[in-house]
Amino acid sequence: MRAAAKASAVAKARHLLHRRLSSHKPPRLPLVSSPSLSKTLTHSPSSSSCAATLRRFSSDGISDLRDGVLLLSEKTSSIHIDGEREELRAAVSALADELLAVPDNQEIAGVLDSRSADALLRRSPNGFASIELLSRLKSRPLLALEVFNWRRKQVDAEIPMVPEEYAKAIALAGRAKNVDLAADLFSEAGAVGLLETSLYNALMTAYMYNGLIKKAVSIFEDLKGDHRCTPTIVTYNILLSIYGRSMLVDHMEAVLRTIDEAKLSRTLNTYNTVIAAYVTAWMWDQMESTFHAMDEGPIKPDVNTLLLMLRGYAHSCNLEKMERTYVLVKDQVNDRQVPVIRAMICAYCKSSHPERVQKIEALMKFMPEDEYRPWLNVLLIRVYAQEGLVEAMERFISEAFCRNTMVTTSGVMRSIISSYFQCNAVDRLAGFVKQAEYAGWRICRSLYHCKMVMYGKQNRLKEMHEVLDEMENCRYFPTKKTFLIMYKAYFTIGRRLEAQTVIGMMWKLGLGYPVDALPS
Incomplete structure (x- = not known):
């Protein structure tokens, strides 16, 4: 009777899974928005950005889970010979490449059957090949989930499902913004008796990356109440990331105390997650103290740690430490860390460094053209205006006009005015004023007064009087x-x-x- 009930539960869960895969829902609005969004200076971004910015934190719960799952799989693997393991990996890699080449709307079951993927799975009955395949398909989570669905149909006595496969699929559902599917997979794994800590970790991660903070914490509470499972350091790292992203620093520090009281060893990801949280909350002293504690202990900083510190020094405008750290990770930053480059440029823009223009221009070489940010454009206009570099200033002004970027602060406008005044370029100022009026920029009385002063100095009295009419048109009396x-x-x-x-x-x-x- 119990077996029949169990089979019924599994059948129902599979039916739900098939329905969700066939009609993928759009992502839900986050229950708690990313804290980094409020700190964006456009920001807009993107984000982007925001979650996008924070996704570069080395406390990536999905990456942690992937590493843990693969490690566990290899421990229980019956493939003991390195050569045989590498041969299996190569076969999985070839299959993954072929699947990634399949168009989105094409049936993948035929590809899997034609490549004898079933035989490949039988070579590693502990799920190693399946987990490896899902890992290699993570760039296309919906495709990976279709492969997982096909895999479940192949289950028999020789190749049973293992918890790590479900954990991987739950994480992939989270990446696909389908948290309902993630929850269904979690329930299905519980129905077939495969519920382990790694599945709780995966569901927490899925909720976290979709902004469902309360649900993620609720899953952690469920884990603590499950006598069959125990939270691990990976679980606590995910919880640290949840609170860190929400800038709930007090909660995060309470989790750290719990880790120490439970005699769990802090990992590299633990420290990186905490540092990332302090950077997000702009708590520079705590950021540095955590880094020093890490540097003096058994867990040493890695490249990701240094990138986080570099970002923190840039946001806090600590140029001396920023430049020292940049030297250590220069190649990595210049290669792909565009948000860090932007943060460094912003730090130089806000500073009085005597060589800030040269420093900015050196960093701008590594900024892709498609990474335009309005707020950064405005900062650069002000820098070049303050330095009296009119030609460079006008290039960024023209770019702002072309991209419909609006300047709404009087301080930036006054810097532009001063730049034109210092080089006595009244005609160029007059042209700028006309464009700024048309583009909807912040127009101030100082613009017209400056034109009058410059016309007066050049004895162009008629044009000086015409400025009064311009002022009246803009309701400046x-x-x-x-x-x-x-x-x-x-x-x-x-x-x-x-x-x-x-x-x-x-x-x-x-x-x-x-x-x-x-x-x-």
């Missing part, structure tokens, strides 16, 4: 400073009648007298 600019322009070139007329206008409007016009 003359102020005391406006009249003083006109008075000084006339007085300097000896046109005292016009200067006296300006004084009269000021008197009529109740704006007082210019200081040098008062009787001695």
Whole structure:
């Protein structure tokens, strides 16, 4: 009777799985949004970004799970000879390459049958080949899940399912943004008696990467209440990542104390996850103390640790330590760490480093063209304006106009004005003002006052008066400073009648007298 109930549960779970694979649902909106999103300066990104930024943290729960699963599989493997293991890996790799070449809408069962994948699975009855195949297909999680579904249909006494296969499939469902499928697979594994800690870890990870923080923590509580399973250091690493991504630092530190009280050894991922959380929360002192504790202990920092520290030093504008760390991981950063490069450029933009332009331009060489960020464009406009490099400033201004990037801060506009004023480029300033008005940039009275001053210095009085009309069109009416600019322009070139007329206008409007016009 028990066997019949068990078979019924499995059949029902398989039916649900088949339905979910055939009609993939769009991703759910996250229950708790990624904390990094609020720190983006566009940000927009993307993110991107945000979760995308944090996915580069070395505390990648899916990667941890993959490594743990493969390690466990090899421990129980009946393939003891290295040559035989490598031969099996090569066969799995060839099959994976062929499957990855299959178009999305093509049936993959025929490919698996034609390649005798069933025979390949029988060569490793402990699931090693199946797990290896799913790992190699992770770039296309929906394809990998179809392979898993095919694999379940091959189950017999010789090649039974193992928990690690379910764990891998649950993680893949999470990557495919299908948390309902992940939960169904978890339930199915429990129904057939394959529930282990690795499956809890996989479901926690699936929920975490889809922003379902409360559900992920709930699975951890279920694990603690399951007398058959015990949380491992991988479990706690995932929990650390969950709290770290949400900037729940107090909760994360409580988990660290639990790890120590349970006599579990901290791993490299433990330290990297904690450092990543402190970087996310902008807690620089705690970030450094964790790094030093790691450096002095048995677990030494790796490249990922240094990349996290580099990001932290960049965000905190600690240029000295940032540059020292950059030297250690320069090749890795220049090769593919675009977010870190952006953070370093931003740090130089905000600094008063005497060689900041040279440093920025050296880093910009490693920025792909498709990695444009509006906020970074605006920062670069301000840097080149402050340095008086008008041509370079105008290149970034033109790019901003072309990409419909808007400048909404008066500080950046004043920097642009000052740059034009210092090189006495009134015509270039006039052209910029027209474009800025059209593009909807932040227009301030200082733009027009600067034009008036520069026209006055060049004795272009007619154009100086025309600026008053431009101001009126933008609803900027003359102020005391406006009249003083006109008075000084006339007085300097000896046109005292016009200067006296300006004084009269000021008197009529109740704006007082210019200081040098008062009787001695």
